[in-house]
Amino acid sequence: MSRPLRSPRQGAGGEGPSVITLEGIVVRGEGRGRRLGFPTANLRVAADTEPPRGVFAARVHRAGAELAAVANIGTRPTFDGQEVSVEVHLLDFEGDLYDERLRVTLDRRLRGERRFDTVEELRRQIAGDIQQARSR
């Protein structure tokens, strides 16, 4: 049984008032991320959790290490999604994260989620998001 994502906590761990930390178990998404070229770990979200929406530069805490990541929290309008998902793409990591428990810190909001006319445009935008996340 997977445990639900916890409610966002502001300023957890004394990292400053704007830091939000989410925690959850990695569940299977629809597998599009891998085909997009940016595989994501989808975190299980509890029904009563309302994480902030958008695209973020983030860090993932896993097995005692901290990995740079980008996060998308939203409905994936490009694919006519309905449910809000919390997904993270780790920048320098290849591997299977299914069923792992991850802690995700949202560092900076990069932009709002939006609908793209083509998958190629979305791909280009995500590449830009990653560049921005790396440049600090």
Ligand SMILES: Cc1cc2nc3c(=O)[nH]c(=O)nc-3n(C[C@H](O)[C@H](O)[C@H](O)COP(=O)(O)O)c2cc1C
């Ligand atoms: C950094 C980042 C930014 C994203 N931005 C958008 C966006 O603006 N619009 C959108 O529809 N989906 C966006 N996505 C979500 C992708 O559509 C999603 O990762 C892909 O469909 C895979 O979903 P799946 O794991 O459920 O298969 C973004 C994903 C990432 C990692």
